[in-house]
Structures are given as C-alpha cells and as structure tokens.
Amino acid sequence: MLIVPEREIANLMTREAAFEAVEKVFASMAAGKAKNFPVVREAIGHAEALYGFKSGFDKATLDLGLKSGGYWPGNAAKGLTNHQSTIFLFEADTGKCRAIVGGNLLTALRTAAAAAVSVAHLARQDAKVLGIVGAGHQAAFQLRAVARQRKFERVVAWNRSAEKLDSLAKVAEELGLPFESVSLDDLAARSDVIVTITSSFKPLLMSDGVRPGTHIACMGTDTKGKQEVDVALVARARLFTDEVAQSISIGECQHAIAAGTVAEADIRELGAVVNGTDAGRVSNDYITLFDGTGVGLQDLAVASSVVKLAIENGVAIDVDF
Structure with a gap:
C-alpha cells in the first residue's frame, strides 16, 4: 500500500x-x-x-x-x-x-478545478470581467483556477468583511489582473463570469442585477439549507451541475426545486457538455449556472x-x- x-x-x-x-x-x-x-x-x-x-x-x-x-x-x-x-x-x-x-x-484544488471546467465549457469566449463572491480559504484557489480559462482583464470581488479581500487582491496582482473591491450590485452588473464561494444560508446574488450572457459557478452550497443566489436567478438560468441528485437535495438548486420554479429535468450534467452530448451555451444571451456540489x-x-x-x-x- x-x-x-x-x-x-x-x-x-x-x-x-x-x-x-x-x-x-x-x-x-x-x-x-x-x-x-x-x-x-x-x-x-x-x-x-x-x-x-x-x-x-x-x-x-x-x-x-x-x-x-x-x-x-x-x-x-x-x-x-x-x-x-x-x-x-x-x-x-x-x-x-x-x-x-x-x-x-x-x-481545495478539485473544487477550484470543477469551477474552472464549468467556465471552460460554458462561459462566453469574450468574457473580460471575473467576479468573486466570498474571500474565505477557497476563494484564492478559485481565482487562480478560473482566471486561466478566459482572457480576463479585471477581477471584481465582494466579501461581507471587505478587509479580507486583501488576500484575493494579492493573488490578482500575481496574475497580472487589476483588482477592485465592489458592492454586490456592482459585481453583478459588471461581471461576465461570477464565482460564488461562501457558506451563506441566504441569497447574496439577486437575479435583477445579473446581465444576460453571464456564467455563474455556485461553489459554496453543499448542504441542505445553504443558499448563495436567489431562486429567481436559478429559474432564469440554463442549469448545469456535477450530479443532479445532489443539486436538487443539497446544492444551489434545492431552493428552486422546493419553490416549484425549476424541475429536475431542467438540470443538466456538465459532463454531457464535456462529452459533446449537450450543447451547453447555445446563445451569448443566456445566463448559465453551474451548481458545484462536490462529489466523491x-x-x-x-x-x-x-x-x-x-x-x-x-x-x-x-x-x-
């Protein structure tokens, strides 16, 4: 052994x-x-x-x-x-x-890699601004992995305690990307790709502020009750996940399923996009959302x-x- x-x-x-x-x-x-x-x-x-x-x-x-x-x-x-x-x-x-x-x-590396795979296969090719919601231990891993997937020109980020964004700012500097601490509303309005990586139990990212064409990787919701985005945003997006069973039970989609605004059949496996059996992003106007629940x-x-x-x-x- x-x-x-x-x-x-x-x-x-x-x-x-x-x-x-x-x-x-x-x-x-x-x-x-x-x-x-x-x-x-x-x-x-x-x-x-x-x-x-x-x-x-x-x-x-x-x-x-x-x-x-x-x-x-x-x-x-x-x-x-x-x-x-x-x-x-x-x-x-x-x-x-x-x-x-x-x-x-x-x-930490596999969680960041999952978000990066979703960005590689679902984000618009012309994505320029990367938004990060959260500044905990995992956020820096997310930034480093996702930043490689498109030719980003800027990073904008939000955290409940803004001073904790200093570590992310240093990572962005290492990557040669300008960094800005912003409000959640500004982040939603400016980002082409958004990664949420928090332990929130109430929605932080609201549907009204997110632009058409945005790709969102929800990476923090892995337990019953957790929630990073509102159900209206989930219902508005073309949905992908690592595993559907987890998405509807402990993932970001659990709340939209409970509210009846999303059906299990609306959620696709990201692996099908990798395999070429699902088209993935079929329009630059679509919002795509990856529900990364984390699987064994x-x-x-x-x-x-x-x-x-x-x-x-x-x-x-x-x-x-």
Missing part, C-alpha cells in the same frame, strides 16, 4: 492536472461509467464537528475509494486547517487498499492522479499492509 502525505501534495499536484482529472470524471459520470455512492454527513456531537464520507467508482479508470473528513471549527486556534480530509483508494479487482492520500489541499468521484480522480505523480517523483511511501 502507498501513502502520499499531505506535506507532499503541493509539490506534486498542479492546477492543470486537477483540471484534467475533474474534467475526465465529469465525462465518465455523464457517460454512465462512473457512480457516486450515497453521502454520509453527520454532526458527531463533539468539538462542534461535522464529519462524513464521500465515495464512488469509475469504471473508466477503475478508481474506487472514499474520502473521509469534515469540518472542525476550532482547528484554526490549534494551528490546523478547519477542513480535514483523507482519501482512500482501493484496487477495483481485489478490494485491497492501494493508497492513502492527504486530502486537504486536494479538496472528483476526490478519487485527483487522488489517483497524485499517486501516479508521487510514484514518478519517488515520494510515495510503500508500506506492508
């Missing part, structure tokens, strides 16, 4: 590799070759932690496994990351554990990729297990 420690991930996994792995697994899902298993997610009644498992199997790559982890809100005070994850990969032919991989950075197969794909890189670079630890 191989072990790839968390400390090795940053030197192995690139944004390009994460993009490729996530794009391929989206395609496998849409082609019916890959399946996510039911998610387990529970409050454990200790340390205010939320803990769970995401798992699945991709027949195309034979990636079988699970991600175990969750959210410990007190970790920051201990010098640890609040989100803690470990990915376990198993041999599809035997069930033997083939690798244990640190999952903290990989989770994404974790397995990036973990499998990093195991290969670890072997090539001689940093995978081989143990008798």
